[in-house]
Amino acid sequence: MRNFNNIIVTGGSGFIGANFIRHILSDTDFAGRIINVDKLTYAGNPENLQDVVGGIDESRYVFSRTDICDYDAIDSLFAKYNVDCVIHFAAESHVDRSIHGPGEFVRTNINGTFTLLEAARKYWADNKETLFHHVSTDEVFGSLGETGYFFEDTPYDPRSPYSASKASSDHLVQAYHHTYGLNITMSNCTNNYGPYQFPEKLIPVMVLNILAGKDLPIYGDGQNIRDWLYVIDHNTAIWDIVTKGRIGETYNIGGENEWTNLDLVNSLCEIMAELTGKDNKDFYKKLITYVKDRLGHDRRYAINCDKIKGELGWKQSVTFAEGLKETLKWYLENDEWIENIKSGSYLEWMDKNYETR
Ligand code: NAD
Ligand code: DAU
Numbered sequence: 005m006r007n008f009n010n011i012i013v014t015g016g017s018g019f020i021g022a023n024f025i026r027h028i029l030s031d032t033d034f035a036g037r038i039i040n041v042d043k044l045t046y047a048g049n050p051e052n053l054q055d056v057v058g059g060i061d062e063s064r065y066v067f068s069r070t071d072i073c074d075y076d077a078i079d080s081l082f083a084k085y086n087v088d089c090v091i092h093f094a095a096e097s098h099v100d101r102s103i104h105g106p107g108e109f110v111r112t113n114i115n116g117t118f119t120l121l122e123a124a125r126k127y128w129a130d131n132k133e134t135l136f137h138h139v140s141t142d143e144v145f146g147s148l149g150e151t152g153y154f155f156e157d158t159p160y161d162p163r164s165p166y167s168a169s170k171a172s173s174d175h176l177v178q179a180y181h182h183t184y185g186l187n188i189t190m191s192n193c194t195n196n197y198g199p200y201q202f203p204e205k206l207i208p209v210m211v212l213n214i215l216a217g218k219d220l221p222i223y224g225d226g227q228n229i230r231d232w233l234y235v236i237d238h239n240t241a242i243w244d245i246v247t248k249g250r251i252g253e254t255y256n257i258g259g260e261n262e263w264t265n266l267d268l269v270n271s272l273c274e275i276m277a278e279l280t281g282k283d284n285k286d287f288y289k290k291l292i293t294y295v296k297d298r299l300g301h302d303r304r305y306a307i308n309c310d311k312i313k314g315e316l317g318w319k320q321s322v323t324f325a326e327g328l329k330e331t332l333k334w335y336l337e338n339d340e341w342i343e344n345i346k347s348g349s350y351l352e353w354m355d356k357n358y359e360t361r
Contacts, residue, residue, distance in 0.1 A: 190254040
């Protein structure tokens with residue numbers, strides 16, 4: 005098992021990063037310090053961590069509001085905290101936003117990753133007790149037909165500005181390993197769901213619209229397929245890779261849980277009917293509305309994750325039925341979190357993305 009003392013977690017105030025920090029501080033025996041480096045874009049929310057880090061000692065948790073593209077700031081953090089591990093979540097992460105405005109995706113996802121790698125190269129040249137873990141996505145592999153799976157050695161074929169920027173960052177991470185001998189690991193994961201997900205992604209968009217009695221916008225024919233994984237299971241996989249994964253290796257992570265968007269939204273409607281006490285399980289389905297498709301919409305993602313299961317003994321721990329119900333209950337019980345999200349920038353995005361569909 006590898007042990008680290010000072011871990012930079014980038015993007016620790018976003019959806020997966022915040023769930024990761026919550027998990028590491030509460031459920032593992034990690035005894036060192038987490039330095040959460042987050043610029044707090046529209047997707048970063050300090051409330052995601054408040055109850056876990058409020059009042060916590062600086063020897064365990066530090067927050068730095070920093071842009072990962074700012075080399076001087078990143079350099080100072082490496083020096084100040086004697087950083088020995090980076091777990092890199094920070095990214096522009098929403099495909100639809102990348103279609104409306106790809107520039108920020110190139111900046112953060114490519115230049116930001118480059119900046120972090122440069123700092124790691126400078127500080128870790130002679131130190132092999134270090135690790136750069138890069139969190140990536142299954143979308144770099146492209147789109148599948150009705151059959152087949154993405155494996156770790158599937159050739160890259162990104163098709164949106166988001167996935168192209170993530171693919172570029174993956175290549176940079178691999179290049180720093182091969183060229184400079186930087187200790188790296190990588191993971192490529194399928195669609196996550198769970199608490200604290202920003203309501204621009206499919207599941208929280210649908211939940212908030214159900215609560216507001218608004219249309220449930222299904223892109224295209226609703227037959228696109230995604231493979232869903234509970235966010236905690238993604239994070240246990242990342243921790244397994246960071247502590248036990250082979251250096252230089254990529255591990256696929258997935259739910260082995262494929263759903264068409266339409267089936268998933270129908271199921272969400274049924275669970276929400278149950279949780280909100282409706283007699284008729286189909287009550288919310290009348291809100292389902294077909295809207296203009298996403299440009300270049302990838303048809304199907306599906307991951308083979310035998311490698312991480314076989315090598316590291318990881319497996320999914322939460323069934324989709326349990327995870328979805330817990331997630332929807334979380335949104336129902338956290339109306340204050342939802343209200344705080346509904347700022348000007350959130351409303352502007354909803355208008356921009358949906359009004360012309
Ligand atoms: P998110 O959009 O919820 O959070 C991203 C976080 O990064 C935010 O806190 C934001 O403030 C921060 N950030 C953005 N730009 C920054 C910058 N320039 N400097 C510092 N911080 C910055 O994203 P997420 O869904 O939590 O995804 C986290 C990572 O996991 C991403 O790398 C994403 O590509 C990857 N991933 C996501 C999923 C998914 O289903 N959400 C699946 C597989 C992989
Ligand atoms: O596969 C991993 C990826 O999953 C991550 O790398 C991305 O960061 C993450 O955003 C996610 O990308 P998707 O594009 O698959 O997720 P999204 O929730 O945006 O959409 C899921 C599916 O639902 C997709 O086929 C588009 C569709 N959709 C989405 C929204 C927001 C709709 O039909 N209606 C909607 O309103």
